[in-house]
Amino acid sequence: MLDRGHESTEGGAGDELVVPMAWLYAEYIADELLRSGDLMPPTSFEFRAGRDALALTVFLSDTDGELSGIQVVSHLETWLSLTAYDQPWQDWVRERLSEAAAGAATGDAPAPDLALARAAWRWLQETELLAPDLNAVPGGAAGTGEDEGPKVWTPAWQLGLPLGHLAIHLF
Structure with missing residues (x-):
């Protein structure tokens, strides 16, 4: 979403x-x-789902407004900790989006960036993807292949977040 009538990239x-x-x-x-x-x-x-979850993590963790000059390698540990399984990532996203919205209301944060971040978060929350049921009883499925076994509808962020975490590990 691009906006007209506000600041350009040059300010x-x-x-x-x-x-x-x-x-x-x-x-x-x-x-x-x-x-x-x-x-x-x-x-x-x-x-x-993985891209949007990672993009939200990268965007919302940029508290100093240095994203354009970011050194990816120096931020990998932060992104790993934010996307870790035992972290309340979705609560962190909601909190940071609220803070960013408050900043946008006072003119401290860029509204077009925030609009795209909110759209990504909305998609991640509202979209469900059919994924393997990780809570299923082991050995309870008849098949052993990736496409066999029990599946459940899962919010996209719950599938994208571990995918993004794994991608950071593999980088």
Whole structure:
């Protein structure tokens, strides 16, 4: 979503096009991490879930507004800890989005970037993907292949988050 009538990427005001560079760069980092892990086809919904979860992590962890100059390697440990299985990632995302919205309301945060981050979060929450049931009783499934066994509808973020975490590990 691009916005007109606010600041441009150069910071000028007026009727210029606003490009959400921070969000686009976070999405680029997430895409590159997932592609380098070669975990699944980039055209799959699972890939999108992983990319959006990682992009949110990258974007929302940038508390100093340094995203465009970020050194990916120096932030991997932070992203790993945020995406770890035992962390309340979804609560962290909600809290950081609320803080960013408050900043956007006062003009301290770029609204177009925030709009794209909120759209990604909405998609991750509202979209469900059919995934293997990790809580199923071991050996209870008749088949042993990846496409066999019990499956459940899972919110996209619950599938994308561990995928993103794994991609960071493989980087």
